[in-house]
Amino acid sequence: MTRFCSAFCDQYYLHQAARLALRGHGGAEPNPLVGCVLVNDSGVTVGWGYHRTFGGPHAEIEALARAGSAANGATCYVTLEPCNHTGKTGPCAQALIDAGVKHVVIGRRDTTEHGCGGAEHLRTAGVDIRFVEDDRFVRSVSDPFFHRLENDRPWVIAKWAQTLDGMIASRTGDSQWISSLRSRAMVHRQRGRVDVMLTGIGTVQHDDPMLTARCGRVRRVARRVVIDPNLEISPDSKLVRTAGDTPVTVFCSQKSLSDRASKAHKLEAHNVEVIACSIGDEVDLDRVLQLLVERYDAATVLVESGPGLMGRLVAQSLVNEAWVFVGPLLFGDEQAVSAARGRTVQQLTDGIALDLIDQRRRGDDVMLRYRVR
Numbered sequence: 001m002t003r004f005c006s007a008f009c010d011q012y013y014l015h016q017a018a019r020l021a022l023r024g025h026g027g028a029e030p031n032p033l034v035g036c037v038l039v040n041d042s043g044v045t046v047g048w049g050y051h052r053t054f055g056g057p058h059a060e061i062e063a064l065a066r067a068g069s070a071a072n073g074a075t076c077y078v079t080l081e082p083c084n085h086t087g088k089t090g091p092c093a094q095a096l097i098d099a100g101v102k103h104v105v106i107g108r109r110d111t112t113e114h115g116c117g118g119a120e121h122l123r124t125a126g127v128d129i130r131f132v133e134d135d136r137f138v139r140s141v142s143d144p145f146f147h148r149l150e151n152d153r154p155w156v157i158a159k160w161a162q163t164l165d166g167m168i169a170s171r172t173g174d175s176q177w178i179s180s181l182r183s184r185a186m187v188h189r190q191r192g193r194v195d196v197m198l199t200g201i202g203t204v205q206h207d208d209p210m211l212t213a214r215c216g217r218v219r220r221v222a223r224r225v226v227i228d229p230n231l232e233i234s235p236d237s238k239l240v241r242t243a244g245d246t247p248v249t250v251f252c253s254q255k256s257l258s259d260r261a262s263k264a265h266k267l268e269a270h271n272v273e274v275i276a277c278s279i280g281d282e283v284d285l286d287r288v289l290q291l292l293v294e295r296y297d298a299a300t301v302l303v304e305s306g307p308g309l310m311g312r313l314v315a316q317s318l319v320n321e322a323w324v325f326v327g328p329l330l331f332g333d334e335q336a337v338s339a340a341r342g343r344t345v346q347q348l349t350d351g352i353a354l355d356l357i358d359q360r361r362r363g364d365d366v367m368l369r370y371r372v373r
Contacts (some may be wrong), residue, residue, distance in 0.1 A: 009352035010122050010130070013045075013077040014107045014138045018243060020050040021059070021079050021141040033141045034059040036078040038067045038101070046070035058083065060092040064099050072100035080142050081110040082118035093118035096127065103128045107138035112149065137359045140371060147320060153289045154195065154298045156318055158310060159187060160339045160364075161325040167336035168307070173206060177211075179325040180363040187304075190323070195298040200309035201228040209236050211304065212246055223247045223296055226281050227309055231256040233264055235270060243271040251288050255276035285318055311342035314352060322370040324355065325362070 021035030033125055036059035038047035047070065049062020057065070060082055064071050076082075080093040080204040082104065096104060104127055110116045123129045133139070144155030161179035162168050169175035177184065191197060192213030197209060211224045224239055224246060233240060239248050250272055257264055257276040264274045277287050292298040303313065313319050324339075345351055358369035 001013055007132075009043075010077070010105050010132050011135060013075075013104065014132060014135060016045075016048075017059075017079050018107070018138045018141050018176065020048055023050050025105055033145070034078065034080045035141065036060045036063040036076060038063045038071055038074045038076055040070060040074050040347060046074055058092050061090075061095055064095060065097075073102050074100075075103040075105065076101045077105045077107075079107040079138055081106050081108065081116065082122065083110065084117040084121045087189065091118070091121075093121040096122060097125045101127060103130070105130045105166055107131075107135060108133055108142055111146070120331050136355055136371065140357050143320070143371070148299055153286075153318075154301045155320050156198075156289065156301045156303060156313065157190075157194070157321045157323060158303045158313065158319045159190070159323040159325075160304075160310070161192050161327060163327060163329040163331050163336075165330055165332060166338055167331045167333070168339050169337040170331065171333055171335040171337070173337065178327040178329060180327065180365045182261075182362040183325045183327075183365045183367060184336055185215050186324075186362060186367065187323075188213050190302060191222060192216055192218035192220065194222050194300040194302045195220065195296065196225050196292055196301040197222045198225045198227070198301050198303045198305065198309075200329055201226060201306045202306045202308055203304070204228075204233055204237055204239060206306070208238050210242065210243075211302070221246055222302070223249060223292075223298070225288070225292070225301075226250045227285070227305075228287070229253045229256060229278070229281060229283050231260045231274070233267070233272075240267060240270050240272055247271075247273070249273040249275060251275050251277045251283045253281050253283060255281060285312060285316060289318060307338055307341040311340040314340050315343050317372075320372055322368075322372070324368045324370065326366045326368065328364045 015188050017035035017037045021033040035050045040046050047063040047067025049059045051059045060078060076096055082096060084091050084093045104122055107130060147155050160168050163178060194261055197211040203209060226233060227250055228250050233250055254276040267274055277284050286314060353373045354370035355373055356368060357371050360367050
């Protein structure tokens with residue numbers, strides 16, 4: 001390409017790079033997801049890559065290896081500014097220069113101490129640089145990394161399935177199944193990509209869930225975490241009975257841990273970790289998220305819970321993203337169960353604003369992916 005593509009082309013190829021990035025490891029390692037596409041003068045993709053694992057080749061290096069000599073004169077579309085330092089791998093900026101890449105279109109500036117400076121290095125070497133930082137979808141692939149870096153908290157994804165009128169269960173609690181088999185399979189795949197599955201004691205008592213990934217390629221085994229202020233979880237629950245195979249942590253109040261010490265010991269005998277983390281009688285949710293980073297190096301948390309815990313997380317601004325599966329069903333029942341509760345909204349401006357960053361059809365369902373502003 002003798003000049004940069006139009007804005008449409010920039011978006012098209014950056015979106016390709018972003019989708020490649022989402023094939024990656026899911027954010028557990030201490031580095032962001034990055035995707036890269038190399039395109040020649042005729043608009044043909046000659047190379048592509050994504051960062052697969054911590055310490056492995058970066059996206060740009062994978063793309064250059066596939067392109068070979070075709071990288072000379074090509075345009076590079078990459079979701080994050082190419083690095084300019086030598087760590088576990090060499091500097092990607094210099095690799096692009098050595099390969100003769102002519103233009104680089106970047107979806108996000110790297111503000112980390114070790115990662116920044118690549119764009120300036122490229123520009124000094126005569127490579128044309130263009131930042132396209134206003135695309136929410138492209139930025140979304142590295143948001144979890146920067147969130148954890150800046151806040152010492154994992155990226156929290158709230159997931160629920162709802163009817164067209166926003167209900168997750170009937171007034172009797174019947175909810176299986178609002179979403180389709182295809183939607184549920186997608187959720188299982190996501191369970192196999194996160195570090196923590198988070199739920200509340202109400203969901204454990206009502207559904208007795210496993211919270212494990214049971215289809216697709218499991219990239220990591222998520223720790224199952226239960227918010228249980230009064231330490232009510234039953235030793236006969238599926239979570240407790242399988243704690244020896246898949247880790248389980250229960251967070252309760254300090255008072256409950258003191259009053260029900262024998263219950264805690266019984267749970268620990270079943271390999272369940274019990275931690276007191278509370279403000280008064282309630283579990284301190286913000287501190288829980290901090291502990292998940294400190295103790296388990298967690299980067300991503302998937303929440304599958306009832307409206308009580310979901311409402312508390314939302315009210316405390318602890319949810320970063322929402323995956324909403326809308327099924328082809330309408331209740332029209334004011335006593336049916338909504339996705340979250342506990343807030344008082346007098347005006348539209350009191351609501352929590354979300355940005356739609358992705359949407360797709362799953363059979364007769366619609367999957368909507370939102371980011372909290």
